Amino acid sequence: MKRLTSLKGKNVKLIAIIVLAVILVTLPLYVENAYIMHLLIMTCVGTILGMTFSLLFSTGLISLGAAAFYAVGAYISAVLSMNFGFSFGGAFPVTVIASACLALGVGSIFVRSGGIAFAIITLLFASAIVLAAGQIEYLGGWGGIIGIARPTPVGPVEFTNKTAYYYLALVILALVILAFYALYTSRIGRAWKAIKLSPNLSGTLGINLYRYRLLAFVVAAAAAAAAGSFYAHYFQSITPGSFGGWLSIYIQLYAVLGGLEFYLLGPAVGAVLMTFIPEYLRVIKEYEPIVTGVLLLIVILFFPGGILGTIINSEKISGARLWSRISSIGTWVKKSR
Numbered sequence: 001m002k003r004l005t006s007l008k009g010k011n012v013k014l015i016a017i018i019v020l021a022v023i024l025v026t027l028p029l030y031v032e033n034a035y036i037m038h039l040l041i042m043t044c045v046g047t048i049l050g051m052t053f054s055l056l057f058s059t060g061l062i063s064l065g066a067a068a069f070y071a072v073g074a075y076i077s078a079v080l081s082m083n084f085g086f087s088f089g090g091a092f093p094v095t096v097i098a099s100a101c102l103a104l105g106v107g108s109i110f111v112r113s114g115g116i117a118f119a120i121i122t123l124l125f126a127s128a129i130v131l132a133a134g135q136i137e138y139l140g141g142w143g144g145i146i147g148i149a150r151p152t153p154v155g156p157v158e159f160t161n162k163t164a165y166y167y168l169a170l171v172i173l174a175l176v177i178l179a180f181y182a183l184y185t186s187r188i189g190r191a192w193k194a195i196k197l198s199p200n201l202s203g204t205l206g207i208n209l210y211r212y213r214l215l216a217f218v219v220a221a222a223a224a225a226a227a228g229s230f231y232a233h234y235f236q237s238i239t240p241g242s243f244g245g246w247l248s249i250y251i252q253l254y255a256v257l258g259g260l261e262f263y264l265l266g267p268a269v270g271a272v273l274m275t276f277i278p279e280y281l282r283v284i285k286e287y288e289p290i291v292t293g294v295l296l297l298i299v300i301l302f303f304p305g306g307i308l309g310t311i312i313n314s315e316k317i318s319g320a321r322l323w324s325r326i327s328s329i330g331t332w333v334k335k336s337r
Contacts, residue, residue, distance in 0.1 A: 028166060038162055043271045044170060044173045049227055050254030050258065051223065051264065052069075053220075053254070054255045055223075055263065056216055057260055059192050059196060060195055061216070062118070064122050064248060065127070068129050068224075068248075070224045070243060071133065071240075071242075072221075073096070073224060073231075074228035074232040074243070075133060076091075077229035077232045081148050082145060082148060087151070100221060100225070107221070110217070114199075126245070130244060131240075134240040145232075148233055149233065175226075180263070184264075191207050195209060195212060254274055257273055259306025262306070269308060
């Protein structure tokens with residue numbers, strides 16, 4: 001009976017995914033407004049960025065500088081395009097790899113701290129990236145880089161309209177989701193889950209906190225850099241101010257509003273809300289920050305589990321069940337080595 005229920009649940013989930021994919025792919029057929037298409041494109045970008053925050057949160061790390069590698073990716077891709085003649089197709093993988101290497105270097109230091117120290121360090125790192133981009137003339141200074149090449153045509157698809165960029169953003173989002181899903185459902189994801197439940201208990205069961213947190217930091221940085229690379233070639237210009245502190249706050253909100261327990265769907269829900277609601281409130285421009293702030297306070301105070309957490313009742317874990325769950329995960333991880 002349980003197996004039958006499980007199969008039904010999987011079938012429902014699969015059908016829901018297929019329906020959602022069909023809707024997203026066919027959306028440009030029904031949306032003709034270029035501005036709406038732009039918001040959908042930025043929702044894809046926001047979803048990726050929100051997923052990076054959720055990924056770090058899944059290992060017990062809270063980043064206050066979530067926009068750092070988004071900026072790094074945008075600038076690396078822009079420099080490769082402007083100064084070395086790379087197309088977007090060539091710059092994109094180089095940007096992701098270079099950003100992952102940088103994350104491995106700085107993350108090996110940052111991740112050792114953890115807790116409040118990690119949050120402060122990431123905040124300072126993000127600020128340093130913005131200041132460095134503004135001060136270095138090679139990176140365009142505070143005026144930024146203008147005239148970044150748009151992606152080269154892919155077959156009959158030319159990037160001269162929002163629809164083409166939407167599909168490109170959707171493909172990048174799909175690749176990131178597949179990569180994250182593969183990690184979350186693997187031995188690595190189980191270890192992350194155990195660490196989030198209780199870092200101390202996980203450590204006693206042989207799960208290497210430093211190693212798994214560093215891996216999460218590198219993967220999150222690579223995903224953010226991928227979004228940054230797209231951003232640079234989509235807008236064809238970047239400035240240091242585009243990656244300021246408010247962006248990091250918005251990235252956190254993408255994840256928090258949707259629900260931090262829902263690592264993939266949560267950021268998507270949050271990104272939709274935080275992209276469309278502020279834009280449609282611009283008709284009352286002087287009151288838009290106030291209205292947005294009040295809405296956020298209401299959600300955070302009365303719906304601490306996020307939108308999805310409120311709809312789907314989360315299971316409450318007792319102390320005994322916590323130990324039992326972490327023990328089973330730790331045993332599984334050891335056997336999988």
